Amino acid sequence: MYPIIIxxxxxxxxxxxxxxxxxxxxxxxxxxxxxxxLERDEKFEALKGISFNVEDGKTLSIIGENGSGKSTLxxxxxxxxxxxxxxITTRGRISALIELGAGFHPEISxxxxxxxxxxxxxxxxxxxxxxxxxIVEFSELEEFINSPVKTYxxxxxxxxxxxxxxxxxxxxxxxxxxxAVGDAFFVPKCIDKIYEFKRxxxxxxxxxxxxxxxxxxxxxxxxxxxxQIEMRGYPAKVVDAYMQYIGEKEEKRDEKPxxxxxxxxxxxxxxxxxxxxxxNRDGKEKYxxxxxxxxxxxxDVITKRKEDDxxxxxxxxxxxxxxxxxxxxxxxxxxxYHIEGKGKVKIQIPELPLINGMYFLDLAVHKKDxxxxxxxxxxxxxxxxxxxxxxxxxxxxxxxxxxxxxxVRPFKPKKR
Amino acid sequence: xxxxxKNLYKYRQLIFILVSRELKARYRGTVFGFLWSFLNPFLLxxxxxxxxxxxxxxxxxxxxxKTIYYSIFLFTGILPWTWFSSSMxxxxxxxxxxxxxxxxxKFPIEVLPIMVVLTNMVHFILxxxxxxxxxxxxxxxxxxxxxxxxxxxxxxxxxxxxxxFFISALTVHFRxxxxxxxxxxxxxxxxxxxxxxxxxxxxxxxxxxxxxxWLNPMTHIIEAYQYAFYYGSLPHWKKLSxxxxxxxxxxxxxxxxxxxxxxxxxxxx
Numbered sequence: 001m002y003p004i005i006i007x008x009x010x011x012x013x014x015x016x017x018x019x020x021x022x023x024x025x026x027x028x029x030x031x032x033x034x035x036x037x038l039e040r041d042e043k044f045e046a047l048k049g050i051s052f053n054v055e056d057g058k059t060l061s062i063i064g065e066n067g068s069g070k071s072t073l074x075x076x077x078x079x080x081x082x083x084x085x086x087x088i089t090t091r092g093r094i095s096a097l098i099e100l101g102a103g104f105h106p107e108i109s110x111x112x113x114x115x116x117x118x119x120x121x122x123x124x125x126x127x128x129x130x131x132x133x134x135i136v137e138f139s140e141l142e143e144f145i146n147s148p149v150k151t152y153x154x155x156x157x158x159x160x161x162x163x164x165x166x167x168x169x170x171x172x173x174x175x176x177x178x179x180a181v182g183d184a185f186f187v188p189k190c191i192d193k194i195y196e197f198k199r200x201x202x203x204x205x206x207x208x209x210x211x212x213x214x215x216x217x218x219x220x221x222x223x224x225x226x227x228q229i230e231m232r233g234y235p236a237k238v239v240d241a242y243m244q245y246i247g248e249k250e251e252k253r254d255e256k257p258x259x260x261x262x263x264x265x266x267x268x269x270x271x272x273x274x275x276x277x278x279x280n281r282d283g284k285e286k287y288x289x290x291x292x293x294x295x296x297x298x299x300d301v302i303t304k305r306k307e308d309d310x311x312x313x314x315x316x317x318x319x320x321x322x323x324x325x326x327x328x329x330x331x332x333x334x335x336x337y338h339i340e341g342k343g344k345v346k347i348q349i350p351e352l353p354l355i356n357g358m359y360f361l362d363l364a365v366h367k368k369d370x371x372x373x374x375x376x377x378x379x380x381x382x383x384x385x386x387x388x389x390x391x392x393x394x395x396x397x398x399x400x401x402x403x404x405x406x407x408v409r410p411f412k413p414k415k416r
Numbered sequence: 417x418x419x420x421x422k423n424l425y426k427y428r429q430l431i432f433i434l435v436s437r438e439l440k441a442r443y444r445g446t447v448f449g450f451l452w453s454f455l456n457p458f459l460l461x462x463x464x465x466x467x468x469x470x471x472x473x474x475x476x477x478x479x480x481x482k483t484i485y486y487s488i489f490l491f492t493g494i495l496p497w498t499w500f501s502s503s504m505x506x507x508x509x510x511x512x513x514x515x516x517x518x519x520x521x522k523f524p525i526e527v528l529p530i531m532v533v534l535t536n537m538v539h540f541i542l543x544x545x546x547x548x549x550x551x552x553x554x555x556x557x558x559x560x561x562x563x564x565x566x567x568x569x570x571x572x573x574x575x576x577x578x579x580x581f582f583i584s585a586l587t588v589h590f591r592x593x594x595x596x597x598x599x600x601x602x603x604x605x606x607x608x609x610x611x612x613x614x615x616x617x618x619x620x621x622x623x624x625x626x627x628x629x630w631l632n633p634m635t636h637i638i639e640a641y642q643y644a645f646y647y648g649s650l651p652h653w654k655k656l657s658x659x660x661x662x663x664x665x666x667x668x669x670x671x672x673x674x675x676x677x678x679x680x681x682x683x684x685x
Contacts, residue, residue, distance in 0.1 A: 013683060079522040081682050094522075102520035107441040116437055119430050120521060148444075 009086030092171025100161025493610035559648030578666030
């Protein structure tokens with residue numbers, strides 16, 4: 001017996017088409033179209049023919065782009081909306097972490113909100129009383145529990161919401177992207193709690209964009225695309241396929257990511273940088289790179305007259321504006337003799353020891369004293385796509401070694 | 417339908433906690449706190465007392481020439497009316513205000529209009545001691561017919577509840593109802609014998625006014641309170657029993673419509 005059985009479900013939303021956009025009773029009465037206007041004429045199919053079963057005690061993750069139907073599917077599982085067609089059977093108490101703290105009343109205290117939220121989630125007053133101290137402890141809000149919720153920060157809000165939802169003690173746990181908003185200390189605690197659920201043999205449905213976590217915690221992954229199951233199977237396999245798809249899509253979209261704007265460019269232009277290209281090893285312009293992938297930056301240099309004092313430089317920034325790496329030919333002990341006419345510069349980067357994320361590139365040519373000929377600031381961007389979720393600016397190469405009494409092994413995702 | 421109502425009984429704890437939360441949250445941060453429950457109808461009564469008791473005094477025989485009796489009469493009608501009209505206006509908003517909750521948590525949304533009507537009923541009940549105090553202070557005798565109060569309240573509850581289901585479900589689809597309603601409530605207030613007695617010659621002398629008032633279910637509900645408190649006699653039980661029937665019909669259809677629109681509400685709010 002499966003705790004969740006989904007059989008060929010579909011969900012469509014009816015929409016008013018554009019001409020009814022400003023529908024009011026008045027206009028409906030004036031045009032005598034009140035009843036025909038009530039019929040909606042545009043259909044939007046959020047889910048099409050979805051079928052799957054979830055085995056007892058298994059963790060199933062659902063991934064997919066925004067608008068692929070993940071949340072709709074989860075709402076159907078939670079019983080918030082009903083599918084338009086098909087059948088769904090669930091067994092056991094379901095707790096849905098769709099939005100933490102939905103239904104908190106800002107004016108009243110955290111403690112009172114625990115009771116209200118708990119009852120809304122289907123607990124009795126007595127059960128909440130018993131769990132109160134556990135909920136407060138887990139949320140780490142002991143000092144603030146008697147203050148009105150409106151004085152809480154969003155992190156505190158989320159902590160309280162998570163603590164309540166997790167203490168409902170469900171048989172099936174539905175989690176929708178809620179961990180994306182938590183702080184760096186609380187999220188691992190939540191993940192631990194999810195693992196604890198897993199160990200207790202509870203069924204978990206996990207919806208997330210955090211592919212690393214998805215790969216780690218799930219037994220199976222479903223990739224939803226435009227409301228249909230695109231792929232279902234072992235986590236590593238589905239996540240890899242999905243990442244490849246996303247990467248290809250982003251590359252297409254971002255072929256020419258930034259136009260050169262004059263605002264972020266300065267200098268006398270006696271030497272000019274033009275036609276900057278970021279390429280992969282095959283000389284193809286590319287936007288997304290894996291950390292181990294070689295990258296080549298190439299640009300043309302045009303000089304108005306012969307110069308003998310010049311330095312080429314590059315700098316890589318992350319979106320917060322933190323300089324991740326910067327260098328120039330001067331710092332690297334190249335001596336410049338002369339430059340004349342048209343030339344080409346190539347910067348070859350064998351691998352990118354950067355963490356997952358977007359980066360901006362500065363390129364410049366200037367005199368040794370800093371007098372700028374042409375400075376391109378934040379003009380170019382590229383992305384490093386890494387499955388690891390390490391923190392910081394750069395990845396310092398390292399290895400872990402343990403003595404025999406410490407049993408730690410690298411996680412090997414299940415392969416087919 | 418009976419099955420569904422029984423099911424609602426299971427949510428009594430939820431309804432209870434939502435009502436107490438509404439009550440707690442409403443006056444949190446105010447100086448007078450829960451006193452506002454009856455200060456609002458009290459101030460309304462004061463305004464009408466000044467206008468129709470002093471500035472343009474109406475000399476209806478029911479008030480024995482005493483302005484203060486008119487005030488007491490007013491208060492007897494305004495208190496239950498406030499329960500009704502606040503419930504209506506809040507019902508129009510409640511599903512939209514709680515939209516986030518409805519969309520994010522599996523939740524029996526019927527409890528929301530119920531919460532609105534019950535919360536306003538508590539305000540009404542909190543105003544009752546003040547009303548009785550009026551009778552005592554100004555030496556207007558109260559009779560045993562006061563015991564009829566719970567019956568009047570039950571009738572009003574059923575009637576209001578039916579309307580509340582109807583309004584709350586429809587407003588999600590037609591936001592105009594909110595504006596229509598606030599105007600309609602003003603009109604309805606004056607079409608109900610609250611600031612004037614039903615038996616006044618100005619009403620009974622004009623057939624069409626009398627008919628209009630007679631067709632208004634709130635007339636009979638408000639009159640029930642006036643008979644129980646002010647006149648101290650048996651309410652018109654015949655008229656009232658028709659009102660009960662109307663109340664049940666409204667409740668039945670109100671709930672039916674709500675139940676039918678329930679699934680689309682989640683998608684529309």
